[in-house]
Amino acid sequence: MRAYLFPMMFVIATGMAGCNSSDRYDTITNYLSVHAGNVAVHAPGRGDADITAAGDLSIAGNNVAVNDAQRDLLKHYYMTAQAIRDHGIATGEAGAAVAGKALGSVASGLASGDTSKIDSEVNASAAKVEAQAALICNDLADLRSTQETLASQLPAFQPYALIKANEADDCRGRKISRE
Secondary structure, three states: OOOEOOHHHHHHHHHHOOOOOOOOEEEEEOOEEEEOOEEEEOOOOOOOEEEOOOOOEEEOOEEEOOOHHHHHHHHHHHHHHHHHHHHHHHHHHHHHHHHHHHHHHHHHHHHHOOOOOHHHHHHHHHHHHHHHHHHHHHHHHHHHHHHHHHHHHOHHHHHHOOOOOOHHHHHHHOEOOOO
16 A cells, blocks of 8 residues: 655544544644644744735734735645645545445455455555645645745744755655555
């Protein structure tokens, strides 16, 4: 079974699947989280940069003045971070469904004595997980692009531009093979 390896989907899936509380603390990556409806970017040795849905930015609790173009970028950053979280949850749910399907296929195959269909049934379900995980990788590429534009237009955000150029490509390229 092929599945994308991206740490955030595992953290999200195990920590938040089924949660609907607005005051939970959702870790997306080691430098990005959602809490109380805001996106927080954690830079080593610095206070968090908090971004609201309205495109407001505060760093270490201090509001940062932004112009309209910067506010639009911050809104886009916020929406993309939320999409990563949501796609991570959906990927976790799809992965759980694949596990259930695999167990059912194995049980059915063993009970009937015909195990030839197990692999094809599980692989068909796994394709859904791959498709869902690909959305995370696309979101990550979008978030990085937005981050770079923000960092060039808003000097206060530069230390929070932590997504590396190769991360989206690595996300798309990392796979696990079922043996």
